[in-house]
Each structure stands twice: as C-alpha cells, then as structure tokens.
Amino acid sequence: MSTERTVLGIVAGLAIGSALGILFAPEKGTTTRRKLTKKSERYVEDLGDKFNEFIEGITDRFEAVKKEAVRMAENGKAKMAELEASGKAKMAELEANGRAKMADLESAKK
Numbered sequence: 001m002s003t004e005r006t007v008l009g010i011v012a013g014l015a016i017g018s019a020l021g022i023l024f025a026p027e028k029g030t031t032t033r034r035k036l037t038k039k040s041e042r043y044v045e046d047l048g049d050k051f052n053e054f055i056e057g058i059t060d061r062f063e064a065v066k067k068e069a070v071r072m073a074e075n076g077k078a079k080m081a082e083l084e085a086s087g088k089a090k091m092a093e094l095e096a097n098g099r100a101k102m103a104d105l106e107s108a109k110k
Contacts, residue, residue, distance in 0.1 A: 003054055007047070014043050 018036055027035075 006050065010043065010047055010050075014040065 018040070021036055021039075022032065
C-alpha cells in the first residue's frame with residue numbers, strides 16, 4: 001500500500017511540477033521543453049531505481065521465506081524419522097512383552 005502511494009505521489013509530483021513549470025517559465029519554449037525533458041528523464045530514472053529497490057526487497061524477502069520453509073521441512077522430516085524409530089522400538093518392546101506373557105500363560109496351562 002505504501003509503495004502504491006509512493007508511486008502515485010511521484011507521478012502526481014511530475015504532473016504538477018511540469019504544469020507549473022510551463023505556466024511560470026520565464027524562458028523560451030525550446031529551453032523550457034529541454035529542461036522539462038531532462039527533469040522528466042531524471043524522474044523516470046528515479047522511479048526506475050525505486051521500482052528496482054522494491055523488487056530487490058521482495059526478492060530478498062521471498063528467498064528468506066523460502067529458506068525458512070526448507071529449514072522447517074527438514075526439521076519436520078527429522079522429527080518424523082525420530083518418531084518412526086521410537087514407534088518401531090516401542091512396537092518391538094510391546095511385541096516382546098506380549099510374547100513373554102503368552103509364553104507365561106502357555107507354561108501356566110501345563
């Protein structure tokens with residue numbers, strides 16, 4: 001939202017400055033037009049620079065978010081592997097306990 005306002009302010013400033021420059025120009029028309037052309041070129045360059053800075057900022061933020069997402073995904077995978085290993089160990093323990101109980105019951109029957 002603030003970038004839109006900045007761009008709108010620059011464009012409005014260009015228009016108002018150009019109009020006032022033409023209305024109150026003490027010089028010949030060719031000189032005034034040359035000055036206006038040079039000023040408008042500078043404004044266009046400034047606007048291009050601001051736009052490039054804006055794009056670079058967005059790109060940097062995107063890359064930071066992307067890195068964080070990759071880091072979080074890797075951490076999630078590691079935690080899942082830990083949980084899987086822990087679950088398998090617990091299942092093996094329960095299976096061993098169950099077999100021991102079954103063996104106890106079998107021996108108690110005899």
